[in-house]
Amino acid sequence: xxxxxxxxxxxxxxxxxxxxxxxxxxxxxxxxxxxxxxxxxxxxxxxxxxxxxxxxxxxxxxxxxxxxxxxxxxxxxxxxxxxxxxxxxxxxxxxxxxxxxxxxxxxxxxxxxxxxxxxxxxxxxxxxxxxxxxxxxxxxxxxxxxxxxxxxxxxxxxxxxxxxxxxxxxxxxxxxxxxxxxxxxxxxxxxxxxxxxxxxxxxxxxxxxxxx
Ligand code: SF4
Numbered sequence: 218x219x220x221x222x223x224x225x226x227x228x229x230x231x232x233x234x235x236x237x238x239x240x241x242x243x244x245x246x247x248x249x250x251x252x253x254x255x256x257x258x259x260x261x262x263x264x265x266x267x268x269x270x271x272x273x274x275x276x277x278x279x280x281x282x283x284x285x286x287x288x289x290x291x292x293x294x295x296x297x298x299x300x301x302x303x304x305x306x307x308x309x310x311x312x313x314x315x316x317x318x319x320x321x322x323x324x325x326x327x328x329x330x331x332x333x334x335x336x337x338x339x340x341x342x343x344x345x346x347x348x349x350x351x352x353x354x355x356x357x358x359x360x361x362x363x364x365x366x367x368x369x370x371x372x373x374x375x376x377x378x379x380x381x382x383x384x385x386x387x388x389x390x391x392x393x394x395x396x397x398x399x400x401x402x403x404x405x406x407x408x409x410x411x412x413x414x415x416x417x418x419x420x421x422x423x424x425x426x427x428x429x
Contacts, residue, residue, distance in 0.1 A: 221367060224416045225388045229395045231402075231415075246321035246346035247313070248272055253283070253341040254333040259296040261401075277345060278319060281310035295302050305333030310368070323347045344390050352380050353393040357380050357400030364404065366421030 275281035328339035340353035354373040368379040
């Protein structure tokens with residue numbers, strides 16, 4: 218437990234701002250929701266520009282619910298699964314308008330009723346918009362948690378369940394932001410920079426050689 222806290226403390230001290238922090242209405246639930254729906258299986262660098270452009274044209278649920286799908290598709294066509302995401306973001310806006318009285322719900326189960334919203338997206342909204350204790354597990358959090366030896370899991374869902382039992386609750390909210398930055402700069406998917414990693418001595422480097 219102590220080494221887990223040590224790793225989080227060291228990595229969280231590094232200067233960073235994730236994609237969600239750069240969208241431009243950092244804690245706005247609608248913007249976080251739409252941005253994270255768009256981010257599935259897409260690079261943050263691309264998603265960021267696309268989300269910014271979409272939310273500039275459709276800044277709230279009313280305008281997006283009434284959006285022409287062809288216009289939305291034209292804006293987001295640079296990211297993967299843009300056809301499905303076009304349907305999902307418009308449907309999400311309509312659901313917020315028609316079923317949630319214009320408010321993004323602060324409840325995971327309700328959030329997961331929205332098209333395009335799985336556990337990761339729901340947890341992102343809870344953490345980044347409402348300051349609730351949750352751990353959004355994306356590919357970076359999943360990969361790094363396994364490499365460090367904290368968990369031995371095959372899916373992000375299993376990783377989340379395992380992390381919830383071993384990471385002290387006061388660190389849950391910062392874990393995603395911290396590991397996303399570390400995963401993009403040092404603990405890269407294919408060639409992690411272990412020799413310059415600030416948490417080298419705490420890491421089991423599980424499966425690192427296999428991924429090279
Ligand atoms: S030592 Fe290597 S595998 Fe472990 S966290 Fe650092 S970069 Fe990742």
